Amino acid sequence: MADVAERSQRLVSEFLRRQEDGVRQQPGTGARGGVLDPFNIGGAFAEMTARLMQNPAQLMQAQVGFWGDYLTLWGNTARRMMGEQVAPVIAEDAKDKRFKDEAWRDNEIFDFIKQSYLLSSRYLQNVVRGAESKDDPKAAQKVDFYTRQFVDAMSPTNFVMTNPEVLRRTAETGGENLLKGLSNLLADLERGKGNLRISMVDRTKFTIGKNIAVTPGKVVFRNDLMELIQYAPTTDKVLKRPLLILPPWINKFYVLDLKPKNSFIRWAVSQGHTVFVCSWVNPDESLAEKGFDDYMREGPYAALDAIEQATGEREVNAVGYCLGGTLLAATLAHMAAKNDTRVKSATFLTTMVDFEEAGELGVFIDEGQLQTLETKMSERGYLPGSEMANTFNMLRANDLIWSFVVQNYLLGQEPFPFDLLYWNDDSTRMPARMHSFYLRRMYQQNDLVKPGAITLDGVALNLRKIEVPSYLLSTREDHIAPWRSAYRATQIFGGQTRFVLAASGHIAGVVNPPESGKYSHWVNETLDPSPDTWLEGATELAGSWWPDWQRWVSAQDRRQVPARVPGSGKLPALADAPGDYVRVMAGD
Structure with a gap:
């Protein structure tokens, strides 16, 4: 005792x-x-x-x-x-x-x-x-x-001596698993140039544009920050309004275009949308001074101009995912102040605009850490992709760190070829000025939700002026954008709003094709100020949220036109999808 x-x-x-x-x-x-x-x-x-x-x-x-x-x-x-x-x-x-x-x-x-x-x-x-x-x-x-x-x-x-599976494997192989594990460890240290970069996936089994990110399309516009991809139609008729997707630039866009069977982009094309996607550049030191306002100008605003040239349409439906959704909200507030009505509906996927309760990412946001981070970024001009990846991996350490330590180093196994983990390992860099602004003004100070607190391109933003119909999709186990925080937008936006909660997490809950038969979702037409009250009164429906979204977005405008072929408008095709920017690795 x-x-x-x-x-x-x-x-x-x-x-x-x-x-x-x-x-x-x-x-x-x-x-x-x-x-x-x-x-x-x-x-x-x-x-x-x-x-x-x-x-x-x-x-x-x-x-x-x-x-x-x-x-x-x-x-x-x-x-x-x-x-x-x-x-x-x-x-x-x-x-x-x-x-x-x-x-x-x-x-x-x-x-x-x-x-x-x-x-x-x-x-x-x-x-x-x-x-x-x-x-x-x-x-x-x-x-x-x-x-x-x-x-x-x-x-x-x-640990070897307290893991029964490792002990069995060691006895069965005469310790060969530990030798193989040591070889895997050394290879990961070499890949990280002295820092341990754990291999989560067999990268040799994937090639962007060959067996991942393969939905047919063309790059029709390019600037310093993004390539705009227009996807080839698969239906004779398409909805009159094109669909613009703004992914987060913290990750590569092809999380929405992994394999054909789980590609949201391919599925949206099959539902009669003319789909455009911003494929963000993987920035280096030359883009260190690009700020959030640059991402707005050279992202959604430039895309809207290009879409009009490519299709002749001024009106679009827009989708923003995670940070892309935060950018979409800021852009809509900016457009509202300028009476720019080109975006007719907005879909926000796992997006926060009120960062008061930002979840465990808030652990990494305080003055001391921000000063350290800004010092590092000022030396290089950007935040390395590996540091961003390590932060996200720590949020799910048992799944994204320790499970691979056991599999790779103790059991001596080779990583499994899994498309989602390949994407997760394909990290991106962050421009210094933009990332500092994002962390300080949104995560630390929560200024985006305060009317007039943030000014972009000379315009003070007020999210309450956003009056376009909005579809908000959150996921119940989201460790990056907690669903209760994302729900707060229902009490902020001024237009008609639909909130849907999907099962699973930040990625799996979003990338959930109807054919998979996985993960339910909850709906409730009454948007109570309390997210928990909303959930208590919600109806759980089996399967993917994708069909619910399709019914909602198509109801905004059911007009149809003949299918549009990329490159046939005023914008010529510059390259085949998925383009050049997406192929640049963070280590390049």
Whole structure:
């Protein structure tokens, strides 16, 4: 008992020591006693530790609970070894893929290791959460996030001697899996030029334009920031209004055009849309001074002018995905101030315009981290794609980091050829000026939602002036644009608004073709101010949200015209889809 109590106290003490490094945070520098603290977490953990030490009774209570649970676990394990059936002291989440191997349940030793880890994890997180400041939710969120990162890293599944699947493979292959894993590790270090860049996918199995991003079309316009792709029709008649899609420039556009069977772009073409997509450039240092206003001018505004030349149509339906949706909202507010009515309907896919509760991405947005980031970007002119990718991967560390550590380095397996992971690994750079503006003015200061707080191209923006019909699609398990935050746009936009909530996450919930039969969606015509009240009154419908959107967007204007062939208008074809910009890798 004394040993368990001592170990529980040592667990917390060692964890806190790792976070603080025994030195004080120097305000505004991001460095502590000369130790680099790029995530600016030292101050948050120091404050939390001070509160913890002020309330020793709380720590003692947590230790007693941990000690009692551990004592029960010891007893249960002994009873299991004698043949009794006993219920677990603590069970893993049913969705936790780390413990899918049957040995974690069938073998008493591995069951003990698993439950010991789960108890320690719960104890550590309870202690941390119990000492969090109610007055500083941002610091509390940061402490909670990095505690969870530590807990995930310490999982027994991540180590050879405590992972039954790895031990079996090692015995079966005579250790060849570990040698192969070492080779994979060295290859990833070489690929990252000294930094570990974990291979998530067999990149040799995909070629852009050959077996991924293959919907036929032509590049009909190009400027510094984007190539505009017009896709070839597959129907004799098309809707009169063209469809303009604005993807996020944090990723490549072909998340909407992966394989033919799950391509939203191909499906939209088959529904009678003349589809145009902005394929954003992968910027280098020469575009360091491009700002958010440049993305507006050279993105949607330039696309609208080009679409009119290509088709003769001034009116369009527009779709914005994630950051592309944020840009679309800013552009619509800009257009409203100028009485520009060319966009007749707007679809926002997993988009935030109110960043007050931005989810766990907010962990990376504070003054210390922004200063560190801006210093790095000023040296290079851009944010490297690998740093952006690492940030997103940390939001789902067990799925996007540790699972690959186990598969690649411990089991010695080759990555699987998966189109979505290929896209996820195809990262993009961010221009310094644009990215600083986006993080500061939207994430940190939440200015976009404040009338007149942001001015683009001399025009003060007011999202409440947006009166075009809007379709808002969010996903229930979104870790990038939390659906409750995205829902707030229903109370901001001035026009008729439809909100639909899809199952799954930021990508899988969006890229969900009807033929897959996967993931349901919820609809509710009443847009209550409370998202939870909206969900309570919503109706769950089976399958993809795509048909619901098609009914909505086609109802805006059902007029049809003969199909338009890319390059047949006033804009000649410059190249075959998917164009040149999308082929530029972040490491090029």
